[in-house]
Amino acid sequence: MKSFRTNFLAVVFIVTILKVVSCTPESCLEETVAEMKIPFYLSSTQKNIAPDSLTIYGIHNESNKLYNSTKNANRADLPLNPSAESCSFVIRINGVSDTILLTYDSYAHFISKECGYTYYHTIDSLAFTKNMIDTIIIKNRFVTTVNEENFRILY
Amino acid sequence: MLLSAGSFIVRAQTEPPDTVEIPLKIRIGAEVTGPVIYLTDNNNLNAEGFISADLNERWGVFLGAGYSDFRYSQYNYEYLSKGLFLKAGVDINFLRPEKAMGKYWAGIGLRYGLSSFTYEVPVFEFENYWGTITSSIPSSDYLGHYLEASPGFKAEMFRNFSMGWSVNIRRLIYTGAGKDLRPIYFPGYGSGGETISYGISYYLMWNIPYKKINVLVKKEEPEETEETGESEIR
Numbered sequence: 014m015k016s017f018r019t020n021f022l023a024v025v026f027i028v029t030i031l032k033v034v035s036c037t038p039e040s041c042l043e044e045t046v047a048e049m050k051i052p053f054y055l056s057s058t059q060k061n062i063a064p065d066s067l068t069i070y071g072i073h074n075e076s077n078k079l080y081n082s083t084k085n086a087n088r089a090d091l092p093l094n095p096s097a098e099s100c101s102f103v104i105r106i107n108g109v110s111d112t113i114l115l116t117y118d119s120y121a122h123f124i125s126k127e128c129g130y131t132y133y134h135t136i137d138s139l140a141f142t143k144n145m146i147d148t149i150i151i152k153n154r155f156v157t158t159v160n161e162e163n164f165r166i167l168y
Numbered sequence: 169m170l171l172s173a174g175s176f177i178v179r180a181q182t183e184p185p186d187t188v189e190i191p192l193k194i195r196i197g198a199e200v201t202g203p204v205i206y207l208t209d210n211n212n213l214n215a216e217g218f219i220s221a222d223l224n225e226r227w228g229v230f231l232g233a234g235y236s237d238f239r240y241s242q243y244n245y246e247y248l249s250k251g252l253f254l255k256a257g258v259d260i261n262f263l264r265p266e267k268a269m270g271k272y273w274a275g276i277g278l279r280y281g282l283s284s285f286t287y288e289v290p291v292f293e294f295e296n297y298w299g300t301i302t303s304s305i306p307s308s309d310y311l312g313h314y315l316e317a318s319p320g321f322k323a324e325m326f327r328n329f330s331m332g333w334s335v336n337i338r339r340l341i342y343t344g345a346g347k348d349l350r351p352i353y354f355p356g357y358g359s360g361g362e363t364i365s366y367g368i369s370y371y372l373m374w375n376i377p378y379k380k381i382n383v384l385v386k387k388e389e390p391e392e393t394e395e396t397g398e399s400e401i402r
Contacts (some may be wrong), residue, residue, distance in 0.1 A: 046296045071297065079297060094298035121292075121305055122348045125361055129245040130292040130305075133348065 041128035044158040048090040049115075049136075053106070056147040056167040063087035064168065068105040072112070075103075089166075093156060095119040095132035106168050109145035117156070124158070133157050139164070187382040191270040192222040195330065197373035199234070211239040214355075216369070220259060225268065225383045228259040230277055236285075236355030245292035248307075251285025253356025255316065265383040270324075277318035277334065283356040284311055287345070310344035314357045322373065330373040338365045 055062045069080040069089055079102075080086055094100045099116040115136060122133040134156040141149055150165040195218075202214030216234030223229060232255040240247045257279030263272055288307035293300060320334025343350050343360045351360035358365035 074298065077297065092296040092298065095294065095296075095303075096298070096301050100298070120348060121289075121303065123350050123352070123361070126240070126352050126359065129242070130289065130294065132294055132301075 039127045041125070043124055043128050045124060045128050045131050046092055047122075047131060047133050047156050047158050048092045049156050049163040050088060050090055050161060051164045051166055052088040052162060053086075054165055054167045059167075061087050064106045066105075066107055068103075070103055072101040072103060093117055093119070093132075093134050095134070104146070104166070106145045111142045111144050111146045113139065113141040113146075113149070115139055122157070131158065136163070187384050188266050188269065189380050190225045190265055190268070190383050191377040192224070192379045192381060193270060193375040193377050194219065194221045195373045195375050197330075197332075197371040199369045199371055201368065201370050202234075213237045218255070218371075221378075222270075224381065225265040225270075226261050228261070230255070230257050230259050230279060232256075232279070234356060236353075238353045238355070240352060244294075246290045247287065247352050248290065249285055249287035249351055249353055249355070251283060251355040253281060253283040253285075255279045255281045255356065257316070264386075266385050270377075271330075272324070273322040273332065275319070277316070277320070279316040279318065281314045281316055281338070281356050282311070283314070283344075283354050284309070285351070285355045286310070287351045287354070305349065308345075310351065310354070312344040312351070312354045312357060312360070313341040315339045315341065318369070320369075322371070324375065328375040328377070330375055331371065332373065333368065333370045336367040336369055338367070339363065340365070 052061050063085045067080045067083045067086045070078045101112055101114045104111050116138045117134045117136045119132045119134050121130050124131055136154040145168050147167045152162045156163055197218050199216035206213045214236045218232035220228050220230040234253050237250040259277045261268055261273050261275040263274050286307050286309050289305035291304055293302050316336055316338045318334040318336045320332055322330050322332030324330045338357055340363045345351050354360045
């Protein structure tokens with residue numbers, strides 16, 4: 014009887030400690046922003062080759078450049094605007110500018126208790142100018158935090 | 169004749185009986201760790217009770233129900249969920265009848281759980297290249313399913329009053345909310361972000377004996393010893 018009472022108090026104590034520990038916020042170590050993963054391919058050789066210079070920024074957000082004369086970037090990661098249904102980017106490859114326009118749907122996605130919520134997107138359409146870009150191949154319309162290729166830019 | 173009668177009396181007094189009388193019981197119990205935790209953290213309330221009935225000395229049926237109210241917040245979101253859950257299944261007692269005697273139970277409970285709950289995210293904040301967005305996910309109803317295995321112990325402390333504890337291992341079947349909006353917590357199961365969840369329960373129980381059965385006791389076979397020629401000589 015006595016041992017059972019001791020047992021009872023011990024279990025309640027352990028459970029309380031476990032509960033308090035489990036409620037202590039932990040760090041968010043996961044990727045929290047879904048971005049389009051766009052590798053660059055040279056159309057003549059079909060090889061994944063970085064442009065000599067790459068500049069990318071969003072239209073209406075010109076002052077904040079995602080890539081600014083960056084060298085050795087054989088892939089661009091571009092975030093979409095969840096509060097809009099479309100957005101455009103200027104992509105300047107080796108000094109020649111193109112514009113791409115994307116329309117998409119955005120939806121909330123739960124990452125984890127530590128990280129909270131993010132937005133995922135489904136691409137509806139893509140349009141682009143062809144000054145330096147030769148073509149864009151759509152590989153995967155679903156833009157998530159998973160490291161998967163979405164488009165392939167051939168220049 | 170007297171000698172043989174005497175030996176019969178001695179045998180009857182020393183040998184264990186072939187059967188034991190086991191009282192079958194209906195148990196009505198309440199889980200106590202939920203309310204105890206609520207005293208230290210009033211963001212989370214979990215109240216749970218059950219009724220179970222012995223079918224025989226080994227098997228019993230179990231029906232449990234509970235209510236949960238869970239709140240969580242951190243720097244970039246708030247989360248609220250509340251709802252009811254039901255659990256149904258069987259209890260299996262691994263103790264031998266002559267040890268258990270209807271008072272002690274050491275075994276495992278196997279259950280199916282159904283949780284009907286609502287959850288909402290009143291506010292969450294998202295930040296990327298395009299700026300910071302503050303948004304919310306409105307309250308919706310969901311129906312989650314899970315399986316539970318609960319090994320544990322119970323002991324009758326006073327006449328018709330028992331205490332017991334169990335470790336609960338739960339396997340998620342479906343949260344009811346799809347893969348994008350999995351609930352952080354859903355009643356009865358726990359963390360909806362995990363496919364396996366764990367918990368500990370401590371129960372206080374009231375027992376109502378409703379029937380007595382006689383159960384055959386399996387006698388232990390005496391250990392066989394090899395007798396050697398040497399020992400026979402001695």
